[in-house]
Amino acid sequence: MDDRTFRNAMGKFATGVTIITTAVDRDVHGMTANAFMSVSLNPRLVLISIGEKAKMLEKLNQSDAFAVNILSEDQKELSMQFAGQIQKKRKVTFEWLHGIPILNGALANIVCHVYSKQLAGDHTLFIGEVIDVAVREGTPLTFFAGKYGKIANI
Numbered sequence: 001m002d003d004r005t006f007r008n009a010m011g012k013f014a015t016g017v018t019i020i021t022t023a024v025d026r027d028v029h030g031m032t033a034n035a036f037m038s039v040s041l042n043p044r045l046v047l048i049s050i051g052e053k054a055k056m057l058e059k060l061n062q063s064d065a066f067a068v069n070i071l072s073e074d075q076k077e078l079s080m081q082f083a084g085q086i087q088k089k090r091k092v093t094f095e096w097l098h099g100i101p102i103l104n105g106a107l108a109n110i111v112c113h114v115y116s117k118q119l120a121g122d123h124t125l126f127i128g129e130v131i132d133v134a135v136r137e138g139t140p141l142t143f144f145a146g147k148y149g150k151i152a153n154i
């Protein structure tokens with residue numbers, strides 16, 4: 001198969017959308033990501049996958065901590081901003097939980113310390129041990145076949 005066929009096949013997996021946030025010396029960096037999954041209940045572990053070209057990789061190597069902010073359907077613009085997809089950027093205010101920056105308005109903020117990491121091809125898999133969560137009501141932003149969407153029937 002060629003790369004396009006592989007990407008098309010992967011795009012058939014509908015996901016939510018997250019923004020990963022971290023900070024080095026209180027300087028916050030965020031990045032849109034949908035490669036996120038829950039891994040283990042005991043201990044509580046989650047996984048994210050970060051591309052070798054992403055600035056986020058070096059930030060995470062330095063901070064050893066991150067938050068996964070699961071976006072609500074009204075946070076599409078924020079997702080585009082943190083994916084570098086829009087020119088017009090707005091100033092984003094972060095809250096802090098256990099010294100880790102989190103985003104207001106997300107459906108969930110999952111705050112983690114890096115538990116382990118594994119190089120996998122051109123990405124690095126970070127497993128995070130969850131130290132705290134915050135949850136709110138709402139409906140999710142979705143991503144399917146390269147397009148944002150929302151869930152119609154919830």
Ligand code: FAD
Pocket residue numbers: 017028029030031032033034035036049050051052053054055056057081082083084085089090091092143
């Ligand atoms: P940059 O490209 O420099 O930053 C990203 C953007 O975030 C910039 O526009 C920057 O202005 C903004 N930003 C960063 N920090 C702040 C701040 N403190 N305040 C305001 N704005 C800020 N890539 C992966 O590696 N793994 C994935 O799982 C993944 N999933 C994706 C899912 C979707 C739906 C999309 C659209 C993209 C995904 N990407 C993923 C691609 C990734 O989001 C982009 O390549 C991104 O640009 C990489 O960010 P960076 O760390 O290199 O930083």
